[in-house]
Each structure stands twice: as C-alpha cells, then as structure tokens.
Amino acid sequence: MTEAIAEMTHMTGGRELVMVSNRLPVDRVTLEDGSMHWRASPGGLVTAVEPIVEQLGCVWIGWAGDAGEEIEPFEVGRMRLAPITLSIDEVAEYYEGFSNGTLWPLYHDVIAKPEYHREWWDRYQSVNRRFADRVAQEASHGAIVWVHDYQLQLVPAMLREARPDLTIAFFLHIPFPPRRIFAQLPWRRQLVEGLLGSDVIGFQRVADAISFRAVAERYGTAPSIGNTIVTPARGEQPGHTALAQEFPISIDAAAFAKIAEQPEIRARALQIRQDLGNPKTIMLGVDRLDYTKGIRHRLKAFDELIADGELEPAEAVLVQVASPSRERVEAYRQLRDDVEVTVGRINGERGSIGHSPVNYLHRSFTKDEMVALYLAADVLLVTPLRDGMNLVAKEYVACRGDERGALVLSEFAGAADELRDALLVNPHDIEGLKAAILRAAHMPEREQARRMRGMRRAVYNNDVAHWAQNYLGAVCAAADAKTQTQTGGRTEPIQVSAAYVPRQVDDRIRRLAAAPQLTVAIDFDGTVAPLVKRPADARILPRAQQALDVLREAPGVQVVLLTGRSLAGLAETQVASDGWIISGSHGAELMGLPGTTGVETLAPPTDEEREALQRAQRRVHRALGQVPGVRFEEKPFGFAVHTREVKDEIEAEELLTAAVEIGEAAGLHTRAGKRVREMSVRESNKGDVLNRIRAALPLAPVLFLGDDVTDEDAFAVLGHDDLGIKVGDGETAATQRVADPASVAAVLAMLAELRTGTVIGS
Numbered sequence: 001m002t003e004a005i006a007e008m009t010h011m012t013g014g015r016e017l018v019m020v021s022n023r024l025p026v027d028r029v030t031l032e033d034g035s036m037h038w039r040a041s042p043g044g045l046v047t048a049v050e051p052i053v054e055q056l057g058c059v060w061i062g063w064a065g066d067a068g069e070e071i072e073p074f075e076v077g078r079m080r081l082a083p084i085t086l087s088i089d090e091v092a093e094y095y096e097g098f099s100n101g102t103l104w105p106l107y108h109d110v111i112a113k114p115e116y117h118r119e120w121w122d123r124y125q126s127v128n129r130r131f132a133d134r135v136a137q138e139a140s141h142g143a144i145v146w147v148h149d150y151q152l153q154l155v156p157a158m159l160r161e162a163r164p165d166l167t168i169a170f171f172l173h174i175p176f177p178p179r180r181i182f183a184q185l186p187w188r189r190q191l192v193e194g195l196l197g198s199d200v201i202g203f204q205r206v207a208d209a210i211s212f213r214a215v216a217e218r219y220g221t222a223p224s225i226g227n228t229i230v231t232p233a234r235g236e237q238p239g240h241t242a243l244a245q246e247f248p249i250s251i252d253a254a255a256f257a258k259i260a261e262q263p264e265i266r267a268r269a270l271q272i273r274q275d276l277g278n279p280k281t282i283m284l285g286v287d288r289l290d291y292t293k294g295i296r297h298r299l300k301a302f303d304e305l306i307a308d309g310e311l312e313p314a315e316a317v318l319v320q321v322a323s324p325s326r327e328r329v330e331a332y333r334q335l336r337d338d339v340e341v342t343v344g345r346i347n348g349e350r351g352s353i354g355h356s357p358v359n360y361l362h363r364s365f366t367k368d369e370m371v372a373l374y375l376a377a378d379v380l381l382v383t384p385l386r387d388g389m390n391l392v393a394k395e396y397v398a399c400r401g402d403e404r405g406a407l408v409l410s411e412f413a414g415a416a417d418e419l420r421d422a423l424l425v426n427p428h429d430i431e432g433l434k435a436a437i438l439r440a441a442h443m444p445e446r447e448q449a450r451r452m453r454g455m456r457r458a459v460y461n462n463d464v465a466h467w468a469q470n471y472l473g474a475v476c477a478a479a480d481a482k483t484q485t486q487t488g489g490r491t492e493p494i495q496v497s498a499a500y501v502p503r504q505v506d507d508r509i510r511r512l513a514a515a516p517q518l519t520v521a522i523d524f525d526g527t528v529a530p531l532v533k534r535p536a537d538a539r540i541l542p543r544a545q546q547a548l549d550v551l552r553e554a555p556g557v558q559v560v561l562l563t564g565r566s567l568a569g570l571a572e573t574q575v576a577s578d579g580w581i582i583s584g585s586h587g588a589e590l591m592g593l594p595g596t597t598g599v600e601t602l603a604p605p606t607d608e609e610r611e612a613l614q615r616a617q618r619r620v621h622r623a624l625g626q627v628p629g630v631r632f633e634e635k636p637f638g639f640a641v642h643t644r645e646v647k648d649e650i651e652a653e654e655l656l657t658a659a660v661e662i663g664e665a666a667g668l669h670t671r672a673g674k675r676v677r678e679m680s681v682r683e684s685n686k687g688d689v690l691n692r693i694r695a696a697l698p699l700a701p702v703l704f705l706g707d708d709v710t711d712e713d714a715f716a717v718l719g720h721d722d723l724g725i726k727v728g729d730g731e732t733a734a735t736q737r738v739a740d741p742a743s744v745a746a747v748l749a750m751l752a753e754l755r756t757g758t759v760i761g762s
C-alpha cells in the first residue's frame with residue numbers, strides 16, 4: 001500500500017491536489033467540556049479516498065452539512081478544509097431537491113419517481129457556480145482538481161473556462177443511467193456539457209461509461225474514439241479530449257483485515273453473537289436508509305422464509321443497520337415509515353419474549369464496531385435494487401480472513417462485476433432472493449471457503465491503491481500532456497494517425513496507454529519484421545523501431561521481445577534492442593530481466609541428451625538435406641527445419657511432418673511454427689517465459705503482438721487486463737487481430753504517441 005502511494009506521489013509530480021465534494025469528509029464532535037472538534041467521518045464517499053488523501057495531503061472544498069453556517073477554513077490531519085456555505089433554501093432546492101429528488105432517482109433506474117422543477121435546476125446551477133468559483137480561488141497553478149459525484153456535474157466546465165491551467169478529473173460514485181432514461185432530464189444537454197469540461201471522467205462500471213459516451217455523442221455532439229471523447233470547440237473554449245472510462249472503486253482491504261485480527265474486535269464479535277442469543281445464523285444488512293438499497297424486499301423475503309417454516313425464528317436473526325439519510329426528502333420519510341412498520345410487524349408476529357427476529361438499528365457505527373459485526377455475521381445481505389458499487393460487500397470480504405461467511409449480492413450492485421463468487425441475486429425476484437438467503441444460511445464450510453477465497457482475491461487484486469493508481473494515473477497522464485502543451489512542447493491537440501488500426505484495437509490501446517505501468521511485448525519475425533526467405537535478411541520496420549525506441553524511454557513502460565530466434569540469430573537482424581527484456585529460443589534464453597545480468601539459459605544438455613539431439617539432427621539432414629528450399633538452423637538446445645522456400649506447400653508440410661517424426665522418435669520436444677518445425681532437448685515456450693517476466697513487473701498490464709503458432713502460448717497466459725493482438729490469419733487465442741507488420745507498426749506508433757505525445761510518421 002505505502003509503496004503504491006509513494007508511486008502516486010511520484011505521479012502527481014508535485015502538483016497540488018484539490019478535492020471537491022458536496023459534503024466535507026469530516027464530522028463535528030462536541031466534547032464533554034462543550035468544545036467543538038472536527039474528525040474524519042467514517043462512511044460514505046470518503047472511505048475510498050481517505051488513504052490517498054492521508055498520504056498526498058489536499059485542499060478539500062465542500063459543505064459542512066448545516067444550513068446557513070459560515071465556517072472559516074480549518075485543518076484535519078493533512079487536509080485543509082475550505083467550507084462552502086449553503087442557505088436553507090439552497091439546501092432545500094440544490095441538495096434535497098435537484099440532487100436527491102431529481103438526479104438520484106433518475107440515475108438509480110427511476111426506482112422512485114424523479115421530480116423536475118425549474119427552481120431546483122436554477123439552484124443547482126448557482127450552487128455549482130459557487131463551488132467552481134471557490135475552487136478557482138483556492139487551487140494553485142497547474143493543480144489537479146478532483147470533483148466528486150452527481151451533486152457537482154456542472155463544476156468541470158465552469159472550472160475549465162475560469163482556469164484552463166487546471167487538470168480536471170470527475171468521478172461519479174453512483175450509476176450513470178442508460179440513454180433512454182437520461183433523456184427524460186429537461187437539462188440533459190447542460191449536464192453533459194458540464195461533465196465534458198473534465199479531462200478524465202471515471203465511472204464505476206463499464207456499462208456506466210458506455211451510457212455516458214452514448215449520451216455525450218447524442219446531447220453533447222461529442223463523438224468518442226474508444227474511451228476518448230472528442231469535445232468540439234464551443235465559443236471561446238477550444239476543443240479537447242476527455243477520457244471516459246470505468247475505474248471500479250475499492251477499499252483499503254489490508255487495513256480492514258488488520259482491524260479484523262485485533263483480539264478486542266474478535267471478542268466484541270463473540271459478545272455480539274452472545275447478546276443476540278447465540279442463534280445458529282446471524283444475517284446482516286448494512287445500508288444507508290435509502291430506497292435504492294432494497295431493504296423492503298429483503299425484509300419481505302426474510303419474513304416469508306419464517307412464515308413458510310424455512311427459517312426458525314429462534315435460530316435466525318437479521319441485524320439490519322440502517323444509517324439515517326436525507327430525512328427531509330419525502331421518499332426517504334416514506335421509506336423509514338415503511339421499514340419501521342414492517343420491522344415492528346415481523347417482530348410482533350414472529351418474535352417471542354426476549355427474542356426478536358429482526359434487530360433494527362437506525363444509526364451509524366464506528367469502523368471498529370462495523371468490523372465486529374462483519375465477523376459476527378454468518379451471512380451478509382447486500383441486495384440493492386441499484387447501487388454504484390457497494391463497498392460494504394467488499395469490506396465484509398476483506399474482514400473474513402477466516403474464509404467463513406456467505407455473501408448474497410444483488411446483480412444490480414457494481415460490486416457484482418468483481419465478486420463473481422457471491423450468491424448473485426435479482427432482488428426483485430422474491431422467490432430467488434429467498435432461495436439465495438436459505439442457501440447462504442446452509443452453505444457448507446468448504447463452499448464458504450471456496451467462494452470467500454475467490455472474492456478475497458478479487459478484492460485484494462483491485463484494492464483502493466490499485467484503483468487510485470489507475471485513476472490518478474490517467475489523470476496525471478492528462479496533466480502531463482497539458483503541461484507539455486502549455487510549455488510550448490506541442491501546441492496542437494494529439495492527432496493520432498491510426499491508418500491500419502481497427503476500431504476495436506484502437507479502443508483497447510487507448511485504455512492501455514493510460515495505465516501507469518505497461519509491458520509492451522512483441523514477437524519478431526512476421527510481427528515487427530516482415531517474413532523473408534533467408535532469416536538473416538529479416539529487418540524490423542523503421543516505424544516499429546522508432547515507436548519502440550520512444551516507448552522504451554517512456555516512464556513506466558518496459559519493452560519485451562519474445563522470439564523463437566536464438567539471441568545469436570536475432571543479432572543478425574541488427575535490431576536496436578538496448579533496454580529491452582529479450583527472450584530468445586522460445587524462452588530458453590533470457591536477458592535484461594530486472595535484477596539480472598548476462599544471459600540466463602536453461603540447464604545445458606546432458607551427454608545423453610546431446611547424443612540424442614545429434615542423432616536426430618543427422619537423420620533429418622540426411623532425409624531432407626537435399627530437397628531444394630529446405631534450410632536448417634542451429635538453436636542453443638536443438639535445431640529448426642525451415643521450408644519457407646519450398647515451392648509446393650503440400651510438399652513442405654510433408655517434409656516437416658517427416659522431420660517431426662524423426663525428432664519425436666529421438667525423444668526431442670517438437671514445436672510447430674509457420675513453415676518451420678523445431679526440435680529441442682528442453683521444453684520452453686513463450687507463455688512460460690512471459691509469466692516469468694510479468695512476475696518481475698506485476699503491476700503492468702501486458703500488450704502482446706504475435707503472428708505465429710508459437711505465439712499462442714503467450715496469448716494463452718494473458719489475463720483480463722492484458723491485450724493480445726494476432727497478426728494475420730489463422731486460429732488464435734488473442735482477442736484482437738491486425739493484418740500485417742505494417743499495422744503492428746501503426747499500433748505501436750499510436751501507443752507511443754498517446755503515451756508521450758511524440759508523433760511517429762508512417
């Protein structure tokens with residue numbers, strides 16, 4: 001974590017960080033002597049960004065949470081807080097009205113009916129203006145401004161106009177609605193234009209980013225190329241590009257795990273179980289009391305399970321924590337009444353003296369108490385009808401180092417994209433919900449452990465440091481590009497020359513270009529160097545060489561060459577490969593890996609192996625040596641037979657089959673390539689060696705381009721964040737394809753240009 005944060009400090013390059021959110025991330029506490037203090041508030045939007053802010057320090061602009069109050073700036077830890085004042089009318093119309101009576105329901109699948117009032121809209125604009133003015137006043141030159149959430153969607157454009165020197169990032173913590181629903185909003189164009197003032201717009205889910213790009217095109221006349229939205233010039237404002245992409249938010253998993261290990265927290269968990277009467281199953285729900293959270297559906301399912309006799313009221317308890325929220329908004333008042341009546345009814349009908357099936361707690365708890373609750377709970381019910389992410393689900397998983405406990409998770413929560421090992425439910429389907437709750441209550445320990453392991457892997461793989469690195473990485477790349485433009489390095493916006501790059505490849509390359517760390521791996525023959533008759537005549541295309549030269553120098557990028565050639569055979573091509581990691585002979589030779597010197601090779605052949613090799617080589621030479629067009633190549637652990645120059649393709653195939661038969665009879669490993677077969681005493685392949693290389697560069701997603709059958713081993717080990725591009729025809733495990741080496745050069749040139757701004761000609 002600390003390492004990752006140190007990396008971020010480096011990335012921001014000394015620029016000031018300014019956070020902007022509706023609410024300041026602090027609570028006021030009055031001590032016994034009547035004195036007043038501020039402390040970081042435990043929940044909400046702040047949870048995720050807290051560790052980043054603690055390390056980087058920031059200015060934070062927001063509302064302190066009470067109407068009409070004017071408060072001087074103050075400091076808490078490394079944050080300097082600059083409070084915004086909101087009048088009673090502004091709270092009613094901007095916050096309760098437009099934010100929570102219009103946008104919130106509109107963005108959450110219209111679960112409640114959004115209201116459209118022109119006075120609310122006017123207030124939303126004027127309050128957004130106040131926030132933007134305050135930022136413009138507080139932010140130092142060239143600062144990174146990070147605007148949070150739906151209450152402040154007009155701030156980016158207002159700020160861009162006032163302060164073109166700033167880099168503006170926006171993150172939407174809640175879902176972005178599908179275009180059909182967004183279309184209802186009378187002020188849809190203005191909102192889209194507001195957001196398009198940003199350099200980077202982050203969303204929780206892929207679907208949110210896709211919806212936004214569609215809306216930007218329709219209502220903002222701003223088309224996208226991949227994840228990049230091209231915003232046209234408006235009036236005085238020059239055009240620019242904005243990255244609109246998903247960055248699923250997360251938690252500081254290790255910090256939660258640490259709390260969960262403390263003996264006093266474990267003791268507290270036992271105490272909670274005891275206080276609840278040591279029931280067989282404790283189920284837990286933790287939500288803000290909000291109609292999007294599906295609390296009514298959950299209570300209904302729980303009640304019916306008792307009524308059906310599926311759950312014994314004495315054996316199962318549901319603890320429902322519902323923290324108070326937006327109590328002056330009508331839909332929330334209604335919800336509170338409904339929930340409290342239902343809880344009363346269930347306890348009245350199903351309870352007994354000294355035992356209530358539902359334990360309802362209408363307040364918030366400290367982080368420690370939450371962790372104790374997570375440890376006490378056998379089942380966590382996270383069943384919202386719609387939720388941006390839901391960090392409670394991730395917190396539960398992070399705390400369960402004991403690999404116990406079951407998670408019932410709504411497929412409509414963002415977390416469902418990552419926590420695939422949860423019991424996923426559609427909360428509208430009450431029968432399905434009941435079945436999942438029952439399954440969770442009776443889940444065998446082995447299944448709990450298996451699922452929990454999978455979920456823990458997902459949470460640890462994308463913890464808050466990973467999230468922040470990706471998001472801030474993209475923001476800092478935008479900031480760097482801006483600095484270059486402003487210092488005269490480049491005055492034109494980036495014009496990417498993507499002559500041969502198919503649209504889908506283009507999308508993925510743009511995303512990779514923004515990754516803080518990146519491994520660019522290539523095959524040689526047939527990929528960056530066109531195939532030629534004599535292997536020694538092969539030459540890398542000048543454009544590919546130039547692009548790789550630029551990428552090699554770019555911070556955070558490692559160039560890797562995975563070739564079937566021996567290192568000696570590669571040297572003949574005169575490729576300039578300083579600073580690359582090079583794997584030769586399909587992984588049998590390796591050089592340039594960080595922390596190593598010289599060439600690492602597999603164990604040399606034993607005498608016996610050498611003999612077998614020589615025997616096979618002799619036979620193959622004898623059998624095929626006279627055939628016109630057949631060539632032999634020496635390899636460190638074997639040899640290769642080439643038939644590229646044999647005119648008849650069928651004959652070439654037959655010759656290669658014969659060679660393989662001889663090799664196999666001598667116990668050699670054989671490997672097929674395009675018009676070539678290799679025999680070797682050592683088994684190695686590009687997939688294994690790529691795995692070794694990435695173990696040395698664990699944070700970097702991998703781009704790998706290759707054309708041959710032997711490159712399939714490398715494609716096969718690529719993961720979700722990586723990108724495999726097959727060059728030319730033929731079956732492949734790669735997800736993308738380009739036509740030929742010239743297109744490979746175009747892909748590399750585009751990547752180099754996006755990453756560094758250096759234009760590489762065709």
Ligand code: G6P
Nearest residue numbers: 023044045149150173174325326
């Ligand atoms: C959600 C929103 C936040 C908001 C929080 C609490 O998490 O995404 O922007 O601050 O709810 O809501 P409140 O209305 O009390 O600020």
